[in-house]
Amino acid sequence: MSTTTTTPAIDTDYSEDAKHADIKVLHEMGYAQELERRMSRFSNFAISFSIICILSGGINSLAQATSGAGGAAIGLGWPLGVLISGVFALAMAQIGSAYPTAGGLYHWSSILGTRFTGWVTAWFNLLGLVTVLGAINVGTYYFFFGAFGGMLGMEDTITTRISFLAVLTGVQALINHFGIGLTAKLTDFSGYLIFATALVLTAACLAFAPSYEIGRLFTFTNYSGEAGANVWPQVSTGWAFLLGLLLPIYTITGYDASAHTSEETRDAARSVPQGMVMSVVWSGVFGYVMLCAFVLMIPNMDDAAxxxxxxxFWAMDARMPGVLKEILYFAIFISQFLCGLATVTSVSRMMFAFARDGGLPASSLLAKVSPSYRTPVAAIWTGSILAVLFVWGTSLVSIGGTSAYSIVVSCTVIFLFFSFAIPIVLGLFAFGTAKWPKMGPWNMGAPLFKLVAVLSAVAMALIFVLGIQPPNDWALYITVGFLVLAGVVWFVFEQRRFQGPPIGEEIAKRQAAIRAAEQAVGEVG
Structure with a gap:
């Protein structure tokens, strides 16, 4: 296996030959180098690591474990959930090395399958990314409210929530607007900040733990129902443990950002797969150590549930000194803000990639790249506005007594992982054929790829089953409804209109347009 298993290094040498090689690969797939290649190997790792952000999902969704199967949901459940996410990352990394383009998932599904599989993958991924951007920033709002709301006299109203969300998302979009250079610097910083904050939080939890009761990390206790504040309905201990896997699975996602920024990454065919895999590895390791330390700090597991x-917040208030606690809260808030920043990047690149092939309404606008900043400005702002509108609109509607926001967010993981699974399964059957004749330079070997592809398909089935359990049972109807609607739209409208990414002779015909597009943005490579 010729993959690298160390922390991605910051590459300081990017020769003209290497740049030309990256652009040549892009041209061979029929696309112009409109975006700017400013991201190092570390930057590509950092953007996925920032979106995963163990200080966001790992903290904001912690009750899925502590109010589920208790300590064992962390001690045993976290590594199992990371492993589940990891098989997707490995399989996607292998495909991404062969096809390093923005909006990679959509492109992979189109090349390895059909126009329809590419189109439906794009919609799964795009809808998942827009809703997850909203969910991440809502989580950031509630973290800020819990950490600082009391001292600021905040009240949790829809107006306060949406205003906070609009400002937060607007700042994230504005930073993205001004170029990948600034965004990459901030996500690089985010990578270091997450590492440092997780280490300090871990050390503090261990320092103020009443005892090191290691056994609680492997103790199964059923806290579903009333015992766990109804985070989960009353289920068996086994089901409580399985549902708790959604904590690591929900947290360890977003590594497709490495693929979405392929066209802005140097030596993308190697950097992108390494970024994907290592972001999962390091998030899994640091998240596990941090959450295990937190569980050991908890005064009493029954009370915690x-x-x-x-x-x-309850455990931090009970054990952590005030000044240290506030410093940690501030660092966690900044990390969560930067998580949203990186997600805006991912959303916009997916939207840009799909639009340049005519896959979206107003595609010509959404596919435009600013000559000044070399970013897809319209896609950045459209994705950001849609995320805010999604939260606002669904917060005003209830279905069967449940907020429409909660119902839709419950589909986010399902939609994202479907968009991961489709190209992986297609790749399983396409490798070795004319559609995918050879591996990219990051090569785990065909037997191992086929193994992780099969495991990804099995994992997708598990995620789907877990994702539609109460209180998220509406996710089943939404997912099925989306598939039916997608099928109708495809066969009635898009089948004749949407051509997908260029292939064969179409690539050769695009070369003049590619040169013109690069000249328009000042690309001289």
């Missing part, structure tokens, strides 16, 4: 979604 009763706190429901407030368990993190």
């Amino acid at each position: 009763k706190q429901g979604w407030n368990v993190f």
Whole structure:
């Protein structure tokens, strides 16, 4: 296996030959180098690591474990969930090395399958990314509210929430607007900040733990139902443990950002797969150590379960000194903000890639790249505005007594992982054929790829089953409804209109347009 298994290094040498090689690969796939290649290997790793952000999902969704199967949901459940996400990352990394383009998932599904599989993958991924951007920033709002809301006199109203969200997302979009250079610097910083904050939080939890009761990390206790503040409905201990896997699975996602920024990454065919895989590895390791330390700090697991979604603040208030606690809260908030920043990047690149092949309404606008900043400005702002509108609109509607926002967000993981699974399964059958004749330079070997592809398909089935359990049972109807709607739209409208990415002779015909597009943005490579 010729893959690298160390932390991605910051590459300082990017020769003209290497640049030309990257552009040549892009031209061979029929696309112009409109975006700017400013991202180092470390930057590509950092953008995925920032979106995964163990200080976001790992903290904001912690009750899925502590109010589920208790300590074992962390001690045993976290590594199992990371392994589940990891098989997707490995399989996607192998495909991404062969096809390093923005909006990679859509492109992979189109090349390895058909126009329809590419189109439906794009919609799964795009809808998942827009909703997850909204969910990440809502999580950031609630973290800020829990950490600082009391001292600022904040009240949790829809107006406050949406105003906070609009400002937060607007700043993230503005930073993205001004170029990948600034965004990459901030996500690089985010990578270091997450590492440092996780280490300090871990050390503090261990320092203020009443004892090191290691056994609680492997103790199964059923806290579903009333015992766990109804985070989960009353289920068996086994089901509580399985549902708790959604904590690491939900947290360890977003590594497709490495693929989405392929066209802005140097030596993308090697950097992108390494970025994907290592972001999962390091997030998994640091997240495990941090959450295990947190569980050891908890005064009493029964009392912790009763706190429901407030368990993190409850435990911190009970054990952590005030000044240290506030410093950690501030660092976590900044990390969560940068998580949203990186997600805006991912959303916009997916939207840009799909639009340049005519896959979206107003595609010509959404596919435009600013000559000044070399970013898809319209896609950045459109994705950001849609995320805010999604949260606002769904917060005003309830279905069967449940907020429409909660119902839709429950589909986010399903949609994202479907968009991961489709190209992986297609690749399983396409490798060795004319559609995918050879591996890219990052090469785990065909037997191992086929193994992780099969495991990804099995994992997708598990994620789907877990994702539609109460209280998220509406996710089944939404997912099925989306598939039916997608099928109707495709066969009635898009089958004749949407051509997908260029292939064969179409690539050769595009060369003049490619040169013109590069000249328009000042690309001289």
